[in-house]
Amino acid sequence: MQFRLPRGTQDILPEDQPHWRHVISTAQEMARRFAYGRIDTPVFEQAALFERGVGEGTDIVEKETYTFSDRSNEMMTLRAEGTAPVCRAYLEHGMSSLPQPVRMHYFCPIFRYERPQAGRFRQHNQFGVEAIGDADPSVDAEVIDLGWRFTEALGLKGLSLVINSIGDPECRPKYLETLKAAYQPHLDKVCPDCRMRFERNPLRMLDCKRTDFACQEYIASAPQMSDHLCEGCADHFSKLQGYLTALEIPFRVDSRLVRGLDYYTRTVFEIQPPEEGAQSTVLGGGRYDGLIEQLGGKPTPGVGFGSGIERLVLNVKRQEAALADNADNVVDAVVVSLGEEAAPVAAKLASQLRNGGLKAVLTQPGRSLRGQMRHATAMGARFTLVIGDTEVAAGTAQLKNMDTGDQQEVTLVDVAAVIAKG
RNA sequence: GUGAGCGUGGCCUAGCGGUAAGGCGCCUGUCUGUGGCACAGGAGACCGAGGGUUCGAAUCCCUUCGCUCACCCCA
Structure with a gap:
């Protein structure tokens, strides 16, 4: 065969469409109920938007973007994640003059140059929501609620919600110093990856899964972010938990939950399906109070999530949760x-x-x-x-x-x- | 970027040194204007590609490409 689809991409054949419709229409309905209006942003943006938004040191920007210069030599990047473009639009269209927070949702393809594997692609589709302009923990709870009801409504069973707070510019740097100080004397005993993380992304050390080095031992005894949150962050996190409890959403706090994008502050969360498998997170997000300012706006808080439609479809198929929909046939x-x-x-x-x-x-x-x-x-x-x-x-x-x-x-x-x- | 497994008609699978087989699907006929079942038949594969070993390779060896899974990272 002469032509094949590019690595990490896939054709969604007519026979798969009922599953996709199920996921997308459920998402649309949840967005409607929560009053999150739809926004569509371009497939490509100025490269600098992602560099500044996601963070230049992150893997996504450093080695996964599809960046090219167009015919007038402007550097462009295929959308590498959903939040930065929405924030760009928020600024560009003066949405700070609308009632806050501004609630939006999107469906869009995301492009990252990665080695494909189960549930991971170079082009994948996300359903995401953003609530911009309100720092109150009730908004974090609302976003999590939306995500939880959404995955629940898909018919998926055995889901678990994990949350954490990774602090803010006031308390996180101090905590990182504490964490690094604890690891410093033992760097020769942890795995090479952790030695790298020590320099580049210390929080990730807590997420190491290797057992052939002493990593797990140090994770267990490492200082916890939760013990080092500043007053504002601690209060925010505890109020969030109060909301989730009131909303009857079961959750687990995991101090090892970290996200790979630089812009996250305070709340981070993930929804995991029961099945094992490496690329299992089906929905993930958090608060990004510094992002808008980073992009040149005045300080504006925000919170949101992204969910991978391919992974949701995979789980729906596994659990045969989709209703019999053979209208296509x-x-x-x-x-x-x-x-x-x-x-x-x-x-x-x-x-x-x-x-x-x-x-x-x-x-x-x-x-x-x-x-x-x-x-x-x-x-x-x-x-x-x-x-x-x-x-x-x-x-x-x-x-x-x-x-x-x-x-x-x-x-x-x-x-x-x-x-x-x- | 690192590691492992796998590449046979549209799909699934057999063959594992002697010149490609079966199932599903597709088409035709049994039934000259009536389907689903059954039966019979047909089309469709240079066995991922290139090189080597051999009288002979889909089968053994090397290279390469591709796919899959895992690490990393993420949805």
């Missing part, structure tokens, strides 16, 4: 013709049925009647219409109900009405 009427004269009449009839809103298909004229009937069955026909010389002369068609096998002669003008009845 059913055709209202298949029109069959016999003889050269009948062919255009049959084509006209099919066209007429479609104009009346029915799903109609014309079989290949010239095939044997048997062959065309077989084809009608394979297409999932509810009704088959047969037109031969006799019918052309009479202005009628033989209408056959494919379930019952009943057949009757119907005039061409009545066909649509008879089919519509049943």
Whole structure:
């Protein structure tokens, strides 16, 4: 085969569409209930938006963006994540003059140059929400609530919500120093990855899974962010937990939960499905109170999440949670013709049925009647219409109900009405 | 970027040194104007690509490309 799809991309075939529709329409309904209006941003943005927004030292920016210079030598990047573009739009369209917070949701493809594996692609689709302009923990709770109800409504079982607070510019740097001080004397005993993290992203050391070094031992005894939150962050986090409890959303606090984007502050959270597997997080997000300022706006808080539609579809399929939706595999009427004269009449009839809103298909004229009937069955026909010389002369068609096998002669003008009845 | 496994018609699978087989699907016929079942038949593969070993390779060896899974990271 000469052409293949690019690595890490996929075709979503007609047979997969019912699952996608299920996920997307559920997401749309949740966004509606929570009053999160839709926003669409371009597929590519100025490269600097992601560099500044996501953070230049992050893996995403450092080695995963699809960046290119266009014909006027401007550096552009295919959307690498959903939040920065929405914040850009918030600033660009003066949304700070709207009632705060501004609530928005989006569906969009995301591009990251990664090695593909189960649940990880170079192009994937996200449903995401952002609430910008309000720092109150009730908004964090609202966003989490939306995400939780969404995944729940998909029919997924055994989900778990993990939350954490990673502090703010006041307390996190101090905590990181404390953490590094605790690791410093033992750097020779932890894994090479952790030694790297020590320099670049110390929080990640707490998330190490390796057991062939002493990492786990030091994780267990490491100082916890939760013990080092400043007063404001601690209060915010405890209020958030109060809201979640009131909303009857089960959650677990995990001090090892960290996110890879630089802009997160205070609240971070993830929703995990029960199945094992490396790339399992189905929805993740948090608060980003410094981002808008970072992008050149005045200090504006925000909170949101992104969810991977491919991963959700994967889980829906695994759990067979989608309702039986075989509407795609059913055709209202298949029109069959016999003889050269009948062919255009049959084509006209099919066209007429479609104009009346029915799903109609014309079989290949010239095939044997048997062959065309077989084809009608394979297409999932509810009704088959047969037109031969006799019918052309009479202005009628033989209408056959494919379930019952009943057949009757119907005039061409009545066909649509008879089919519509049943 | 690192590591492991796998690449046979549209899909799934057999063959593991002697010149490609079966199932599903598709098409045709048994049934000269009637489907779903059954039966018969047909089309469709240079066995991912390149090189090597051999009288002979889908089968063994090397290289390469691709896919998959895991690490890293993330949705």
